Amino acid sequence: MGWAPVYNLVKKIPRGRVITYGQLARAVRLRGGGRTAGRAMAACPSGRGIPWHRVVGAGGRLLIREPLASLQRRLLESEGVRVVENRVALREHAWTMKGGKERTRRLTPEN
DNA sequence: ATCTTGACTTCGG
């Protein structure tokens, strides 16, 4: 599959902000939801300036396993994102695509 | 074609 749309959006995430896999999946309309977003990011090519470290799990949890885990944490902290107990404060760093249709976390899916 | 593995999320207990 082509993950290009995913990477293109990730490239737009500004320094100091993060997005969740679920949010990313919805924004790009991935059929498999967050899981698929995760697959895409796992296959993320390096050396192309894609800020992969700015993609986190629901609730701001850092889900990446150890080889890259420490790198992600380091990169995030290097841009001012505080990481506590393997998680970042979404209330402060969640990226809300300005002007876009992504709203901040809707708690109840309509009715 | 079947089965396993994930950089997932949500819900209920």
Next chain:
DNA sequence: TCCGAAGCCAAGA
């Protein structure tokens, strides 16, 4: 807060 279960789906074996 911490599981377990269920829904999801692509890739690799």
